[in-house]
Amino acid sequence: MPPEKATAPAPSGARSRLAAALRPGNAGVVYALLLIVAVLTLLSAQLGRPPYLSATNVINILDQSSLIAILAVFTTVVLISGNFDLSVASVAAFSAATVLSLVAPLGLPLAMAIALGAGLVCGAVNGLIVQLVGINAFIVTLGTMTAVRGLVLILTDGRTITAEDPAAQSSLIALQAGYWTVPHVLAVLGVAAVAAGVLVLLRRSRRAGIAIVVAGLVAVALSPVLGFELRLSKPTYYLIVIAGLTWAVLRYTVIGRRLYAVGANAEAARLSGINVSRYKIGAFVLNGLGSGFVGILFAAKLLAINPTGLQGTELTVLAAAILGGTSLFGGLGSVLKSVVGALILFTLDNGFNVLNLGANYQGVIVGTVVVVAAAIYTVAGRQRQVKRVRESTKPQAPVRQEALR
Amino acid sequence: MVSGAPLLSLTGVGKEFPNGTVALKDARLTVQAGSVHGLVGANGAGKSTMIKVIAGAHAPTSGVVRWKGEEVVWRTPGAARKAGVATIMQHVPLAPTLTVLENVFLGASGPWRMPRSRRAEFARLLERVGYAIDPDAEVAGLAIGERQMVAILQALATGAELVVMDEPTASLAEGERQVVFDVVRRLSAQGTAFLYVSHFLDEVLSLTDHVTVLRDGTVVEEGGTSGYDEDRLVQVIVGRELLEVERRSAEPVPADAPVLLKVSGLGSPSGVREVSFEARAGEVIGLAGLLGSGRSEILHAVYGADPRATGEVLVEGRPVGRGPRAAVAAGMALVPEDRGAQGLVGTFPIWKNVSLPHLPSLSARRSLPREPAERERAERAIADLGIVCPGPDALPGELSGGNAQKVVFGKWLYGGARVFMLDEPTAGVDVGAKADILELVRRFAADGGTVLVVSSEFEEILAVATRVLVVREGRVVAERAAHETSEEELLMLANGFGEGGAQHHAA
Numbered sequence: 003m004p005p006e007k008a009t010a011p012a013p014s015g016a017r018s019r020l021a022a023a024l025r026p027g028n029a030g031v032v033y034a035l036l037l038i039v040a041v042l043t044l045l046s047a048q049l050g051r052p053p054y055l056s057a058t059n060v061i062n063i064l065d066q067s068s069l070i071a072i073l074a075v076f077t078t079v080v081l082i083s084g085n086f087d088l089s090v091a092s093v094a095a096f097s098a099a100t101v102l103s104l105v106a107p108l109g110l111p112l113a114m115a116i117a118l119g120a121g122l123v124c125g126a127v128n129g130l131i132v133q134l135v136g137i138n139a140f141i142v143t144l145g146t147m148t149a150v151r152g153l154v155l156i157l158t159d160g161r162t163i164t165a166e167d168p169a170a171q172s173s174l175i176a177l178q179a180g181y182w183t184v185p186h187v188l189a190v191l192g193v194a195a196v197a198a199g200v201l202v203l204l205r206r207s208r209r210a211g212i213a214i215v216v217a218g219l220v221a222v223a224l225s226p227v228l229g230f231e232l233r234l235s236k237p238t239y240y241l242i243v244i245a246g247l248t249w250a251v252l253r254y255t256v257i258g259r260r261l262y263a264v265g266a267n268a269e270a271a272r273l274s275g276i277n278v279s280r281y282k283i284g285a286f287v288l289n290g291l292g293s294g295f296v297g298i299l300f301a302a303k304l305l306a307i308n309p310t311g312l313q314g315t316e317l318t319v320l321a322a323a324i325l326g327g328t329s330l331f332g333g334l335g336s337v338l339k340s341v342v343g344a345l346i347l348f349t350l351d352n353g354f355n356v357l358n359l360g361a362n363y364q365g366v367i368v369g370t371v372v373v374v375a376a377a378i379y380t381v382a383g384r385q386r387q388v389k390r391v392r393e394s395t396k397p398q399a400p401v402r403q404e405a406l407r
Numbered sequence: 408m409v410s411g412a413p414l415l416s417l418t419g420v421g422k423e424f425p426n427g428t429v430a431l432k433d434a435r436l437t438v439q440a441g442s443v444h445g446l447v448g449a450n451g452a453g454k455s456t457m458i459k460v461i462a463g464a465h466a467p468t469s470g471v472v473r474w475k476g477e478e479v480v481w482r483t484p485g486a487a488r489k490a491g492v493a494t495i496m497q498h499v500p501l502a503p504t505l506t507v508l509e510n511v512f513l514g515a516s517g518p519w520r521m522p523r524s525r526r527a528e529f530a531r532l533l534e535r536v537g538y539a540i541d542p543d544a545e546v547a548g549l550a551i552g553e554r555q556m557v558a559i560l561q562a563l564a565t566g567a568e569l570v571v572m573d574e575p576t577a578s579l580a581e582g583e584r585q586v587v588f589d590v591v592r593r594l595s596a597q598g599t600a601f602l603y604v605s606h607f608l609d610e611v612l613s614l615t616d617h618v619t620v621l622r623d624g625t626v627v628e629e630g631g632t633s634g635y636d637e638d639r640l641v642q643v644i645v646g647r648e649l650l651e652v653e654r655r656s657a658e659p660v661p662a663d664a665p666v667l668l669k670v671s672g673l674g675s676p677s678g679v680r681e682v683s684f685e686a687r688a689g690e691v692i693g694l695a696g697l698l699g700s701g702r703s704e705i706l707h708a709v710y711g712a713d714p715r716a717t718g719e720v721l722v723e724g725r726p727v728g729r730g731p732r733a734a735v736a737a738g739m740a741l742v743p744e745d746r747g748a749q750g751l752v753g754t755f756p757i758w759k760n761v762s763l764p765h766l767p768s769l770s771a772r773r774s775l776p777r778e779p780a781e782r783e784r785a786e787r788a789i790a791d792l793g794i795v796c797p798g799p800d801a802l803p804g805e806l807s808g809g810n811a812q813k814v815v816f817g818k819w820l821y822g823g824a825r826v827f828m829l830d831e832p833t834a835g836v837d838v839g840a841k842a843d844i845l846e847l848v849r850r851f852a853a854d855g856g857t858v859l860v861v862s863s864e865f866e867e868i869l870a871v872a873t874r875v876l877v878v879r880e881g882r883v884v885a886e887r888a889a890h891e892t893s894e895e896e897l898l899m900l901a902n903g904f905g906e907g908g909a910q911h912h913a914a
Contacts, residue, residue: 271763
């Protein structure tokens with residue numbers, strides 16, 4: 003353990019916690035993203051390509067990665083709960099096919115509800131079989147992945163389904179196409195920061211609260227000078243809301259804490275009075291629901307789905323989660339880092355296009371990046387353990403206390 | 408081989424672990440070729456450590472190991488095995504998907520998986536042992552006793568001259584035990600030496616010809632088995648004087664103390680049969696039983712952690728629903744036997760572990776945990792229990808066994824739990840922490856709670872309990888007030904001797 007943590011006795015040391023969060027071991031994936039972006043920016047400048055870090059390109063990358071990133075958020079939840087889900091892409095494709103075939107006769111809201119329901123049922127089936135029958139999640143979801151893909155084939159009869167009805171088309175397009183603009187982002191963020199700072203000030207630590215309030219006020223004050231508006235695609239906003247909400251639930255609620263406990267040590271969680279099955283099945287249900295939602299967005303984007311649509315995406319999603327440092331053994335992971343993981347994958351993807359390197363090299367590079375990331379997490383984790391063992395072998399003070407008497 | 412030298416001898420062997428625990432000090436052991444040597448001692452006396460030193464799994468920190476008169480240092484289990492020492496652990500590590508034949512020759516070298524000559528060799532082995540088993544049966548389908556035999560065959564196939572058996576009969580039925588005994592007798596007559604480690608003193612007395620008794624990491628006595636009987640062996644194992652701190656005769660609670668816990672007709676396929684008892688506020692009830700007697704299973708059944716358990720559990724007169732959730736809500740707490748696998752979440756710092764069972768009560772609107780409150784509770788636990796740690800942010804893996812155990816106690820200390828169930832609370836805990844934990848158990852009771860303690864160290868049970876229930880084969884076979892019984896009596900009862908137990912044992 004690094005010294006700052008060991009020497010900081012104050013539990014409310016917001017500073018040391020921030021430092022801990024920024025340590026490479028914790029925020030490595032963010033640094034990796036920054037590094038990749040920096041390299042691509044320099045390369046594109048060097049090669050005389052259009053500037054890499056332009057607003058258009060950034061907005062593009064965010065838009066392209068949003069669907070995968072949403073899937074990665076929910077997959078991370080399943081991984082944290084100590085399970086595994088391979089069926090997300092099939093479920094999303096099934097939901098897309100459902101919504102496309104039902105939107106014309108039933109209208110969008112009802113078609114969407116049915117598609118979401120289909121996703122939910124798939125997730126529930128996964129969860130119930132894994133938890134109540136006790137079959138390994140890998141096997142179960144490998145099965146449902148194949149079976150649900152089969153359902154897609156049956157539903158589409160092997161052909162591409164398109165939404166031809168103009169009314170249906172326009173309602174679908176309205177769901178995901180286009181951009182929302184937040185004017186005066188700095189002002190908005192500043193006001194939010196002031197509000198959050200006041201909360202922190204009242205609830206926790208005075209100094210940190212004041213700092214946040216001051217930062218917020220500065221942002222508001224600078225806003226008229228800098229202007230700056232935020233213009234992002236609708237799926238990007240969906241991602242921001244979903245990832246933010248999920249993160250907050252995992253970070254700040256009893257549900258989140260218990261989910262981590264269940265994933266890290268199900269037996270200890272069970273003996274502590276936590277309903278383990280509820281959490282494990284819940285994670286699958288949520289993942290099914292999320293896949294259903296992504297399927298709808300996918301359908302709205304292409305206005306069509308072919309029977310093999312999204313095939314293979316489940317692995318991209320898992321790669322994003324692994325890049326984000328999510329443990330395949332449960333109990334560890336952060337949805338925000340998984341989102342960054344997805345951004346890395348799409349930044350690479352986009353970089354290859356911008357640099358015109360050709361798609362042939364892409365697989366090799368992306369695969370290498372994933373394995374290298376996993377290797378770094380594993381080695382870093384091992385080193386931390388070694389350090390801990392060394393520390394614990396130090397002679398300890400004799401164990402005699404007066405508090406018990 | 409130096410002529411006349413014993414097969415194996417240990418002199419002045421000590422083992423100190425990096426965390427400062429002294430598991431063995433100046434221990435000695437002499438095993439003659441062809442003898443069956445018993446190694447007995449209470450839990451934590453150092454038996455396992457000694458076996459591990461012999462098997463090459465632990466390097467001794469001091470002393471000399473001689474094999475056939477020559478000084479040896481085995482750094483890996485493979486080295487010991489090669490020299491001719493085979494160790495059969497309690498949980499037999501066999502490859503369940505392979506056949507008996509393949510398992511027996513698992514360590515054999517050669518390019519082919521199953522040369523023809525193996526079958527002949529296997530047949531010779533069976534003849535030597537006087538046992539019959541289908542070489543092509545898959546190990547996964549075998550009974551535990553048969554697996555034990557496969558392990559013995561495996562040991563012999565490597566040409567072992569000394570076979571170390573750690574509690575070989577703990578999970579065997581009576582008939583299977585006899586098979587193991589027969590084989591041990593037969594092979595020792597042929598010249599193979601055995602080091603036989605067991606809690607079951609009747610087995611040690613009938614099977615071995617020499618016995619070494621360990622207590623607190625040192626050899627307290629050794630000699631020919633014929634010079635011992637059950638009573639004397641028990642006395643030697645226990646030692647005449649008990650630790651001053653731990654021995655404090657607990658008075659029975661007044662008869663009008665309210666009944667906190669009432670268990671009736673408790674049973675489970677895991678091996679709990681018709682268990683009924685009542686526990687009053689202020690009582691510490693010790694469940695005394697040997698390994699495999701069903702004592703832990705009883706705790707799990709009472710707590711509802713065993714989903715197949717049947718029967719009725721009432722806390723303060725109100726029936727408790729099945730399942731740990733209901734148990735926690737009713738004010739029960741379980742400190743499980745294996746704190747790493749069952750008690751603590753390894754990725755959570757101390758403060759998250761401590762708050763886990765009663766998290767909603769530390770949360771705003773029962774759903775948003777208040778971190779300052781959680782940390783405060785953890786700091787209180789650290790101060791109250793004397794947990795030696797860098798702070799509430801330390802992970803359980805950074806703590807010593809005793810301190811990690813205190814964190815598990817800390818989980819239940821402040822959440823209003825009144826019925827505490829402690830499964831081997833001092834296993835793997837050093838002496839200082841042990842006294843603290845026993846003190847804590849007394850405090851739980853003094854504060855008006857009820858405590859059930861399972862321990863294989865009867866000394867410890869007598870030190871804290873007001874009443875003792877002796878458990879054998881999943882039943883409560885006897886009940887004693889703690890101040891009216893002795894460790895010797897408990898050990899006899901748990902072994903199936905004495906009133907009620909004797910017929911049982913014969914059956």
